[in-house]
Amino acid sequence: MAQDDHLIELYLAGKRIASGLRIARPFALTTAHALGPDVLTTKPLLHLRDGTPAQILWGNTPSDLALLRLELNGTTGPLATTTYGEAQQGQAWRATVSVDPKPLTGSVVEPDAVYHDGPHLTVKALRLRCERVLRDPAAYAGSPIEETRQDPPVVLGLLVKPRDTPPRESDEAFAISVAEALRLFDDVTGGRKAEKRTRANQVLHDRGYGSVRPRWTRTDPNRRTRRPSEGN
Numbered sequence: 001m002a003q004d005d006h007l008i009e010l011y012l013a014g015k016r017i018a019s020g021l022r023i024a025r026p027f028a029l030t031t032a033h034a035l036g037p038d039v040l041t042t043k044p045l046l047h048l049r050d051g052t053p054a055q056i057l058w059g060n061t062p063s064d065l066a067l068l069r070l071e072l073n074g075t076t077g078p079l080a081t082t083t084y085g086e087a088q089q090g091q092a093w094r095a096t097v098s099v100d101p102k103p104l105t106g107s108v109v110e111p112d113a114v115y116h117d118g119p120h121l122t123v124k125a126l127r128l129r130c131e132r133v134l135r136d137p138a139a140y141a142g143s144p145i146e147e148t149r150q151d152p153p154v155v156l157g158l159l160v161k162p163r164d165t166p167p168r169e170s171d172e173a174f175a176i177s178v179a180e181a182l183r184l185f186d187d188v189t190g191g192r193k194a195e196k197r198t199r200a201n202q203v204l205h206d207r208g209y210g211s212v213r214p215r216w217t218r219t220d221p222n223r224r225t226r227r228p229s230e231g232n
Helices: 037-042 178-190 199-206
Strands: 007-012 015-024 027-030 046-048 053-060 065-070 083-085 092-095 105-117 122-134 144-147 154-160 170-176 215-220 223-227
Touching: 007 027, 015 154, 015 178, 037 053, 065 178, 105 170, 122 154, 122 178, 154 178
Parallel strands: 083 154
Antiparallel strands: 007 015, 007 046, 015 027, 027 065, 046 053, 053 065, 083 223, 092 105, 092 144, 105 122, 122 170, 144 154, 154 170, 215 223
């Protein structure tokens, strides 16, 4: 499996529309704004570059997240070469995808920043500093971000759109961690009444994601990283 087995590219009718982060072989995250309101509403069948179908299970505009299920014929389970880490203040990161020749890099300013705060939903994100001013910060949304010093990569989160509307030139960016995304799925889709779980939450529940129970591994004596698991 490729080193960047956590990275996906999404297509609609042969046209690339977004990047995304694979959190297990059958599940992936992308940004809601990249899909757009029409796609989130009608939920057409998307596909990966190799033709693998990708079904939209859930979308949430305040968090700018969408959950996908990949229709695979092969093995399911955690990704072979990727772990997921908890970002620390001052930690260096790089984007897996860049729209410029020079990779997008920077550091973590605040690992637990408020991205959205509404009456029914609060979303936390990593507040990031980029090493250069971005003319179009939203263009990078959908890319995974990785810790720079680990190989194979330790994924810290998924870049989402800026909080400003419309986006302005800035050296600030935001990313949502896998743990926060899974918490949001539970809060938004299934946290109120279990018998009213949406399909997204039910799929997560059936696959062992009903509550976040990551398997912890060690890649560094001073840092824990984790793989989202298909079971406990």
